[in-house]
Amino acid sequence: MTFSNKLLDPNSSHCSTINRYKIIVEYDGSPFFGWQRQKNLDTIQQRLEDAILPLTKIPTTLYGSGRTDSGVHAFGQVAHFDTEYDLDCFRIQECMNAHLRNVPIGVLSVERVSSDFDARFSALERFYVYKILNRRTKSCIYANRVWDVIPKIDEEKMNLAAQCLVGKHDFSSFRAAGCQSNSPIKTLNKISVRRDSDIIIIEAAARSFLYRQIRNIVGSLFLVGCGKWNERDFYEVLIAKDREKAGPTAPAHGLYFLGVVY
Amino acid sequence: MTFSNKLLDPNSSHCSTINRYKIIVEYDGSPFFGWQRQKNLDTIQQRLEDAILPLTKIPTTLYGSGRTDSGVHAFGQVAHFDTEYDLDCFRIQECMNAHLRNVPIGVLSVERVSSDFDARFSALERFYVYKILNRRTKSCIYANRVWDVIPKIDEEKMNLAAQCLVGKHDFSSFRAAGCQSNSPIKTLNKISVRRDSDIIIIEAAARSFLYRQIRNIVGSLFLVGCGKWNERDFYEVLIAKDREKAGPTAPAHGLYFLGVVY
Numbered sequence: 221m222t223f224s225n226k227l228l229d230p231n232s233s234h235c236s237t238i239n240r241y242k243i244i245v246e247y248d249g250s251p252f253f254g255w256q257r258q259k260n261l262d263t264i265q266q267r268l269e270d271a272i273l274p275l276t277k278i279p280t281t282l283y284g285s286g287r288t289d290s291g292v293h294a295f296g297q298v299a300h301f302d303t304e305y306d307l308d309c310f311r312i313q314e315c316m317n318a319h320l321r322n323v324p325i326g327v328l329s330v331e332r333v334s335s336d337f338d339a340r341f342s343a344l345e346r347f348y349v350y351k352i353l354n355r356r357t358k359s360c361i362y363a364n365r366v367w368d369v370i371p372k373i374d375e376e377k378m379n380l381a382a383q384c385l386v387g388k389h390d391f392s393s394f395r396a397a398g399c400q401s402n403s404p405i406k407t408l409n410k411i412s413v414r415r416d417s418d419i420i421i422i423e424a425a426a427r428s429f430l431y432r433q434i435r436n437i438v439g440s441l442f443l444v445g446c447g448k449w450n451e452r453d454f455y456e457v458l459i460a461k462d463r464e465k466a467g468p469t470a471p472a473h474g475l476y477f478l479g480v481v482y
Numbered sequence: 483m484t485f486s487n488k489l490l491d492p493n494s495s496h497c498s499t500i501n502r503y504k505i506i507v508e509y510d511g512s513p514f515f516g517w518q519r520q521k522n523l524d525t526i527q528q529r530l531e532d533a534i535l536p537l538t539k540i541p542t543t544l545y546g547s548g549r550t551d552s553g554v555h556a557f558g559q560v561a562h563f564d565t566e567y568d569l570d571c572f573r574i575q576e577c578m579n580a581h582l583r584n585v586p587i588g589v590l591s592v593e594r595v596s597s598d599f600d601a602r603f604s605a606l607e608r609f610y611v612y613k614i615l616n617r618r619t620k621s622c623i624y625a626n627r628v629w630d631v632i633p634k635i636d637e638e639k640m641n642l643a644a645q646c647l648v649g650k651h652d653f654s655s656f657r658a659a660g661c662q663s664n665s666p667i668k669t670l671n672k673i674s675v676r677r678d679s680d681i682i683i684i685e686a687a688a689r690s691f692l693y694r695q696i697r698n699i700v701g702s703l704f705l706v707g708c709g710k711w712n713e714r715d716f717y718e719v720l721i722a723k724d725r726e727k728a729g730p731t732a733p734a735h736g737l738y739f740l741g742v743v744y
Binding site for chain 2: 317325358363365476
């Protein structure tokens, strides 16, 4: 006797009734305990899954392209879900946004995709930006949207030091405990540090990142920016492959998940 | 018998002990009942005056360059205050910011100015920006920082229509009830409307503005942007000198007071 779900059973004649939808989501991470569903905690995945329920009629898992920590924001998180119903994309978006009206989560787009699309595993490149407000006065208009750093930091030195990270490296020095990646080896496609008035903007792109890799890199680049480390010191942290050698983890609320290329 | 305040009495030998300070202030207007002090309401002026008290020892009036309505933000509001104490500017800033640590108000700079400087009356040009988020999905990361407008609006048409406002005009059509200005005639130095992705940015500069002039202009430009009015209709609103002819008042939370030139 088999209890296999017909929707997932490749031998079932109903297999062709799986409809897969890709959604792009914006959120302010401040009020949530991160992306991933956790019992009794308010998470972004849970809020989105609750918003899907009226459409799919059954509890439906939403697969994100990557988890974000508590406080991390997204301009373009991507996720997918399956349903046996053939739904109109615009209706999905409107229905979900109606359910999300009282929380800072919004569905920006919904697209029907083939069943071999996977928000996590089909990703070719992920983009993040980290924002530092570099001034003496705390952030007011951008509270919880930037990391407040008082000492004047040199973004050009940070940018130069960061370039040693581009390419394929063992990023153990910037890997947080609890990282579930099989390997600490990742390929960073791009990293740049620039200033726009009081705001330092750090952009990074890679197929995938280790757990807290960007926040750990930013924490170490901060030490370069305020003159505690030079370019060589930063490079030595990378090649040490030792988390103990790196700087602090930059706060979550300066980080934004920008988007994914598939 | 005279009770004139020695600090303000030009005949007093203590006159020279007036020390005037100019401050530049950033705030998120969302949690406040606007700039102006009002009994039993949380206002920006009140918060700042409370933060000055430990320095001046006596209740001290802060004179702003202009009031902002409830919900309106400022990147560079300017104000001045007087004290008999010769205070260090950096100490003023640090002391005020320490008092303001739990509210989204921050003192960006403090400068000693001559006693003929007046934050309001010495202003040569004031700058404002208004931000519209033009998309179907509500603002999440920028909640309370932009006006959410769903219908696609044409920023180029808005920009063209707006140009008729540049110069000296009777702006009665865009003057709100309760305006305390002696005259509805103002000179608008510049207005521009442009798009940066989903965000429409409207910038305006003038020596001074009528009460809610910018929000009323934006509300009418919105009608141009969504095709209800053409350039000629907008011009006819201006020359009608009749508030009834103009569009709605755009919401406060899209407006930012950028700064003042003296």
